[in-house]
Amino acid sequence: MKLRLGVMGADDSLEIIQSVLPDFPEIECLPIVYWKEEDIVDLLLPHVDEVDMWLFSGKVPYALAKATERVQVPMAYVPHIGASLYRTLLHLSHEIGIQVNEVSFDTFSSDELEHFLQEAGIADGYSWLRHYEGAISATELADYHESLWREKKTKAAVTCLRTADLELKKRGVPSYRVLPTRAGVLSVLHMLLRTNEMLHFKDSQIAVQMMEIDPFRELAGGTFSTDEWQNAEIKTMEKLLRYTKYLQGSLKTAGPGRYVIFTTRGRLQEVTHDYKTIPDLEGMFGIRADLVTCGIGIGKTAYEAEIHGGTALLHAKERGTGNWMVFFDDKSVVGPLGRDEQIAYRYSSQQLQEVSRQTSLSVATLSKLDSILKKRGTAMINAHELAQHMQILPRSARRILIELESKGIAEVVGEESPNPRGRPRKVYKITL
Incomplete structure (x- = not known):
């Protein structure tokens, strides 16, 4: 099954990324070009459900996409450090005659830039750097570079943002764009493929849903015969079998009122909307949600998942009937599901x-x-x-x-x- 990859970037960066993709027949690409940062989210949102992962040409479109909180799949961007920056500086020093300390930079952190210059054997350090976290406007970056140039503190600007590069050129400021390299794109694509393999493995991990159900509270009068007791249990089993089929799992009993469903992590993640909500048991299967206490366990083996499911159930019972908790294979606990106030905590600290x-x-x-x-x-x-x-x-x-x-x-x-x-x-x- 191919990896459906959404690729968003400026025109020149996108061209480089697309030139590498033919080497990856296992990747199906959805390319999207942008010309203004303010258009990125509007261009992205119509396609959020069409891809398995997103690759961005740089830090700014990545940060804007992440800030929407609408993208629920893995995202990455091509870094501009390393060979990308070396190529630009080589062009400046050998072809233009401009040294590093005569240039203003943006995007990189001071540690990144200093480490790179040391590795490249460049003795003269940089003088001007505009680092930023998250997104930034092209105008803000252009203003920074232009002011230094007009004050004759610099001879040129080196920027990672296409729109800032275009704006600087429009203002007459000598600007040089740091573009992704094919090697950088290759590295990120290999990382995304490994991530995709890992996610498929995680989706197929064993998941155990351990449930305690008290169907007898529904019996009228609070007193009932053994036949009524047995009928109530049979009805509960019938409902749970339909729910188990919905989960594509298998069901077993674990004592009076306790049931265990074996399924996969991917399926439970889907029906709980990434472990945030409780399935509509009553509407879909006739099981009253307030009668069900549930622990979900994820593990590398069926035994580990069942142990984690039992631990999650104990945490759910601490909070009372009707609560659901999840215990993951990294020893973290999340829940209660379906509540506005959820907490997540670990056992391993x-x-x-x-x-x-x-x-x-x-x-x-x-x-x-x-x-x-x-x-x-x-x-x-x-x-x-x-x-x-x-x-x-x-x-x-x-x-x-x-x-x-x-x-x-x-x-x-x-x-x-x-x-x-x-x-x-x-x-x-x-x-x-």
Whole structure:
């Protein structure tokens, strides 16, 4: 199956990329040329579902595409460092007679440029550099280069952005464009093919969905005969068999009210919309979502996936009936699915293992706390807020904070009064 690759770039960069693609019969290309940065997103969005990956000719179109958060497939761009820059500097010094310290640069970081000049054996360092993160306008870059040139601080500009190059030439500023090299394009294309192989492998990984369902809550009156009990279980199995067929998996029972479905990572990722939502069990299969607690496990083997599924189910049960959690093969936990407030945490952090040894708190609890703080963007939290995020009782949250405070990992930095008559809440600053 061919890799469907969307390729977006300026006209000259796109031409270089397309000249390399015939060497890759396993790649099917969708080329898109842009002339203005403000057009990139509008050109991209109609094709987001048509390709498996995106390749951009440079940092700016890549950053603009990433900022939309609409592209859910892997993206990459061709770097302009290395042979790309060496070719430009060679042309400047040997054919034009302009030295590195007489030129203004853009795009590169200072570390990148310094490292490159050292490797190239260029003794005179650069003097002028406009580094930027993410996207930037052609006008802003052109203004930077032009001002230096008009003040006679530079003799030329070296830019990675096609639109900035065109704008500088229009203003009469000597401008030299750093273009991708065929070798650079080849390297990125090989990386994308390896990534594609890895993703196909991940999609075919074993995934286990471990579910606990309480169908007996639907039985009228709260009392029922063994026949009614058995009928309820049979009906649940029939519904789950339809759901299992939808997952293209296999079903087995694991005790009263507990069921295990074996399927693939790719299929579960698809039906949960990248592990963000819960499938419409009630609408599609007649299974009440509020009766289902679920853990999804991903693993390199069926055994590992089943172990991870059981761990995920325990995390889901901590949060109550109706919750779904996922445990991945990299020891990270995500969930609850379908909730506005999701958290992701890991078991593998050495720092958190060390904190766990110092305290009576488990790595799982500390991982959740770490994830909550990162999501909030602050190290400050009170017990009430922690309880809400972790879905535990406030007194349990207070115990966690007091334990951290006793070991010097948390300190009280203030108090908050939720209302005039309420008891002030201590605000803790946590340093994990």
